[in-house]
Amino acid sequence: MAPVTAVTEATRSWDPYERGCPSRDLLDRIGDKWSILVLGELAQHGTARFTQLRKRLEGVSEKMLTQTLRALERDGLVLRTVHAEVPVRVEYELTALGQTLREPLKVLTQWSMRHTTDVLAARERFDGRAGAV
Template sequence: MATVQAVSEATSSWDPYARGCPSRDLLDRIGDKWSILVLGELGEHGASRFTQLRKRLSGVSEKMLTQTLRALERDGLVLRTVYPAVPVRVEYELTPLGETLRKPLKALTEWSLGHTEDVLAAREEYDARAEQVS
């Protein structure tokens, strides 16, 4: 197991703006559209079955949800539990590490809800200016 000093030295040399940095890869993962929504859903509703998640995440394909859940599981953010039953029952939930993302993701969600009208207005203004230039 790494010592606190070794971990501190490693993290101080990470630069998310540098290509190939593990922290950049992690930002890409948690910033992905479906990852944010899956993590948010699991944070709000707790353990959920695949079909429950798919219903709640309007527009996600079965393939994309499967890929997203596998990637989040690989990164240690989601736990997949298989219950031996007929048919087999599988549930997904946040791990303790995944739980640490609830607060920042909630802040992003609240920001987006509070500023949607501002962004929509900015888009309209931009589009109008772009149309005048064309």
């Protein structure tokens, strides 16, 4: 008789194509526009304060940046450190887990920069066709 192997959360095979799989939530988090930009900014420049992130990520509202940072902290991708100073200084940085996203994000960012012109042209062709129908 073959031994029974216990499936733990660490060894379980997650399938985002299955309904209700938690990996779908994770893909949603790391695929979110502001999450990608926050993670990319921290990967590129290291530790940053909230105001630095807000300045570097043009167009993000204070509320959206706060929500994004909290969600990334909750998921273990970003570390929030509060320094007991006057005034209080709060810094954000990638955790070890967050660091594992550096390369995939770099590749996606490079792809988007390389193919933006192609995608814009495809949209223009599509929109011209859609308006003619």
